[in-house]
Amino acid sequence: MPKYQEVIDWIGKQVSSGKLGPGDKIPSENDLCVQFNISRQTARHAIGILVQEGILTAERGSGTYVTDERVGSGERSRIAVITTYVDSYIFPKTIQGIESKLRELGYSVQLFFTNNSSVREREILTEIISRDEVAGIILEPTRSALPNPNTDLLARISAMNIPILFMNSYYPEMSGGWNPEAGNINGIPHVSMNDKKSAYKAVRSLLDKGHRKIGCVLKMDDRQGLDRYSGYLEAISEENLAPDDSKIIWLDTEDLKKQEHIREKIRDRLSDCTAVFCYNDEVAAIVIQILDEDKRSIPEDISLVSMDDSDLAKLTRPPIDSIPHPKEKLGERAAENLVRLIHHPGFLATYEFEEEITVRGSVREI
Known part of the structure; x- marks a missing residue:
């Protein structure tokens, strides 16, 4: 990572955490040079980028301050x-x-x-x-x-x-x-x-445990479903595995409201899978219920990972591995x-x- 980027990241964290609030003065160029062991030109370059992005405001003869983005009088609020x-x-x-x-x-x-x-x-x-x-x-x-x-x-x-x-x-x-x-x-x-990378990590956790017959239950009408499928494809391709359409289940918003007609599809397509990746915890809870009706236990009979790490991930039996939503x-x-x-x-x-x-x-x- 370039030295100037270290300075940018550090100032960004100070602002996002609230340690530097609107109108607060940031450390001087000399202080940044000492703190990060950089040249004054590098410090000035980092500050210049943050000023250009609107995060900082430079006042000649006074210093550089965190931009005060609070609503002003007369502005729409x-x-x-x-x-x-x-x-x-x-x-x-x-x-x-x-x-x-x-x-x-x-x-x-x-x-x-x-x-x-x-x-x-x-x-x-x-x-x-x-x-x-x-x-x-x-x-x-x-x-x-x-x-x-x-x-x-x-x-x-x-x-x-x-x-x-x-x-x-x-x-x-x-x-x-x-x-x-x-x-x-x-x-x-x-x-x-980053839905693609998050799904990649979830599926990678299955692959790292030896699973190769991995099914998916995804939503087709949300962009997240497509991006999560891309992450699934990237992960399995690293193991030279080809996607098996017979193990991929695509649902839409209405399917989740009326679950009866998706039960047979889930039972059939996950029948010989050792693991399944679910679109989110809501979908995972439905899958777990259907598997439980068929006396298939998690993780003994089939492993499961999901997305969002909502309260559902903790409350299902058993609790499930899940990528947190922030x-x-x-x-x-x-x-x-x-x-x-x-x-x-x-x-x-x-x-x-x-x-x-x-x-x-x-x-x-x-």
Whole structure:
């Protein structure tokens, strides 16, 4: 890692942790040189990048300060937060993270819920356009694996100079060809998990225990499902394994509401698998129930890993290995990055969390 990047990362951690708050003065160039054993030119380069990103503000003759992004008098202070659901699973903690960070910065929150319906999403976006009152929008996409019928409204909102930030996922057609090495480019940024890498780690944990017949239960109408399938493919390809379509189960949102017709599919396709990777803990709980009905035990008969590490992962019997969703931290970062976009439209606001698996014993070695 370049020396200047060490300085950037350190200052970023001080800001995100609250050790350096809005308006606080950062250490001088000389202090940074001593702390990191770097030249003054390197320290100046690091500070310059953070100033360009809007994280720091340089005041001639005074020093460099953490940019104060709290809402100013006369500025719009309402943020629209549009999520799919609210009352269960990971959503309350994510919304709590958004609300606490925005409140800290002086913004109020107006909550909307789509219930994962693109029709409802369109109604909400139309209302926001008609009122033209918000300073920015945090939007959790609806069925993000499918072509979105509301891109015209999102384009109109962007043309009104109202910043939009996707949360948890993104609409590919609106993401501007995002490059993880460079950040967001000419599109709507997102704050989410790195679903591909997370799924890779989950499936890798099965492979490392000797499993080769690994089934998948994934969602087909959310972008996360496609990205998690890509992570699955990357992991098995390292072992020169080819994907077996007969062991892959694709579900959509309606399937999860009416589970009866998916039971036979799960029973049939996982019948000769030694392990299964589940889209999330909600799906894993359904799979566990079906396997239990067939007297198949975890991990004795079949190992299981999942995603999100929600309360369900701890409450199922047995508790399951799962990749954590950052929940509150993701909400805080989404709020923080949107506010930074409001003050600095050129800020590269895309951020993806990478997490490590929580092991609880639902995978056995074979």
